[in-house]
Amino acid sequence: xxxxxxxxxxxxxxxxxxxxxGTLVHGEFQDWLLKNKxxxxxxxSLDGTPETHNKNRSNxxxxxxxxxxxxxxxxxxxxxxxxxxxxxxxxxDITYLHSLGFSKVDAAFASGINWNIDKVKNKLKExxxxxxxYYLENPKVRECSIFDIYLPTFLKKEKNIQKWxxxxxxxxxxxxxxxxxxxxxxQPNTTSKPVELGDIDFSxxxxxSDPECSNCILESACxxxxxxxxxxxxxxxxxxxxxxxxxxxxxxAVSYLKAKLIEKGLKEMEPAEVYQTIKAIxxxxxxxxxx
Amino acid sequence: xxxxxxxxxxxxxxxxxxxxxxxxxxxxxxxxVNTIAFSAGHCRGCSGxxxxxxxxxxxxxxxCPCSVIVFxxxxxxxxxxx
Numbered sequence: 426x427x428x429x430x431x432x433x434x435x436x437x438x439x440x441x442x443x444x445x446x447g448t449l450v451h452g453e454f455q456d457w458l459l460k461n462k463x464x465x466x467x468x469x470s471l472d473g474t475p476e477t478h479n480k481n482r483s484n485x486x487x488x489x490x491x492x493x494x495x496x497x498x499x500x501x502x503x504x505x506x507x508x509x510x511x512x513x514x515x516x517x518d519i520t521y522l523h524s525l526g527f528s529k530v531d532a533a534f535a536s537g538i539n540w541n542i543d544k545v546k547n548k549l550k551e552x553x554x555x556x557x558x559y560y561l562e563n564p565k566v567r568e569c570s571i572f573d574i575y576l577p578t579f580l581k582k583e584k585n586i587q588k589w590x591x592x593x594x595x596x597x598x599x600x601x602x603x604x605x606x607x608x609x610x611x612q613p614n615t616t617s618k619p620v621e622l623g624d625i626d627f628s629x630x631x632x633x634s635d636p637e638c639s640n641c642i643l644e645s646a647c648x649x650x651x652x653x654x655x656x657x658x659x660x661x662x663x664x665x666x667x668x669x670x671x672x673x674x675x676x677x678a679v680s681y682l683k684a685k686l687i688e689k690g691l692k693e694m695e696p697a698e699v700y701q702t703i704k705a706i707x708x709x710x711x712x713x714x715x716x
Numbered sequence: 717x718x719x720x721x722x723x724x725x726x727x728x729x730x731x732x733x734x735x736x737x738x739x740x741x742x743x744x745x746x747x748x749v750n751t752i753a754f755s756a757g758h759c760r761g762c763s764g765x766x767x768x769x770x771x772x773x774x775x776x777x778x779x780c781p782c783s784v785i786v787f788x789x790x791x792x793x794x795x796x797x798x
Contacts, residue, residue, distance in 0.1 A: 554718040580747075674720070681720040688729060700737045700746040703730045710722055 427461055441465045444504065446482055447489035455493055462497070469494045471503040473518020477511045495526045502529035505569075508538055512545050515552035519569050520559050530569040536653040540667045546674060546716065553678035560682060564691045574679045577701035579642050579708060589649050593627025610652025622661065635664045642712065647672050673713050680709040 427441055441461075447469050450458070458465055472478045475486040494501075503522055507515060522530045534540075553571070560568050590596065593607035606612050607627060611620055626632070633651070638644045647668070651661040658665065684706050686692040687699060694702065722730075737746060 550720050551718045554720055557720075677720045681722060684722050684726060684730060687733065688726060696737050696741050697746050697748060700734055700741075703734050706722070706730065707727070710727070714721060 427465060430464075439464065442468065444468045444470060446470050446485060447491075447494065448485050450493065451490060455490070459497065466501060467494070467498050468501045469498070469503050470506070471522060472505050472507075472511065473514065474521045477514050477518045480511060481506065481508070491525060499526065499528050501527075502531055503527050505530055505532040506535050507532055508535040509540050509545050512548055512552060515549070516555040516559065519556055519571075523563075523566050523569075529567050532569045532571050533648075534668065534671050536650060536665060536668070537657050540671070542667055542670050546670055549671065549674050550677070550716070553674065554681070557678060557682040557685065561685055561689065561691070564686075568682070571675055572679050572682060574646055574676060576676075576679060576683060576705035576709070577698065578646050579705050580701055581645070588627075588633050589651070592651050593625065608652055610650065611655060615652070616656050620655075622655075625661070633662060635662050637666070638664060641669075642708070643672055643676060646676075670716065673716055676709055677713045677716065680706040 430439060430441075441464060443465065445467060450467070458467060469489070470482075471489070471491075472481045478486045494503075503525075505518065505522060507518075511518065519530055519532060556569075556571075560566060560572075588594075590608065592611075596608050598606045598609040598612055600606060600612050600614075606620065607622070609615065611622070613620055633649075634644070635649075638647070641647070647664070649664055654663055654665065655661040683692070683702050687694075687703065
């Protein structure tokens, strides 16, 4: 496909993006990737320490040539998946990934699993608190994606509901039988069932809201995957409500870290941003004090 | 147990900072919310399912290739290994 695309001489720029667990990226394939580095980007899935990664991914840690990824794709960072079995080691996992030299760590809470929220929520708070301490002690380290939430967003009177991705509009996923799907998550090999979406206009952003979330102050910032909604709830608009507590704890952690950074003068911000961030911190700390 | 709640003294300190800013800058300027700055330097941070094909408010880095044709190798999203 890469060679075919070169030959097609598209006027529009293009890239190939590969997500890999790294186990088969060795030898000749590494050479090929480097030869095509301008058009082929590679992102590594790595879940943390060798113990955590091996727990999630069939003892495959030792099969990854980490140096190859750190050296050649440092800007891609790593994709880390967090689940209920690995949450006890979350702060260690993330600080370990920082220590490997990747410029960023994209850490995401697994969707479509049973989270046992009541069991994990206190541990999650504890782990995120430890992680906040780490970032306060190491202010030059780029915070992992868990902390990528812009708090002033929550002050807006009118929620800015946006579609989270290009599913069904700019994105198309073509299955092996040639059938088109809104994105790869809607393909039957993911859903494990026939996909019947009906007549949906994917360009109508205003329809992409879950009525059950309309009273939540976090709605506009809460990650949402329409494909996984469909897999989990048979309804692409209905969010997985297990994620609510995780999101609230995450926002609480962001408010905690930002408050400490402002207190210590460790974060460069415009006056308006400081003002609004503090205002948002006050709301969040009050709203989620009983989590 | 560690938690993520701020102490009263820190909340007071934050209040004081807000007050100091209010004394220097016009309120309208301080309260103008910049909705574009959703998250600095990153994509919107979906749960990772977009596999790099997201088109949110990213910064155009190679991990979020906006405005380009993107081909990607999808993995089977079987979560049974979890």
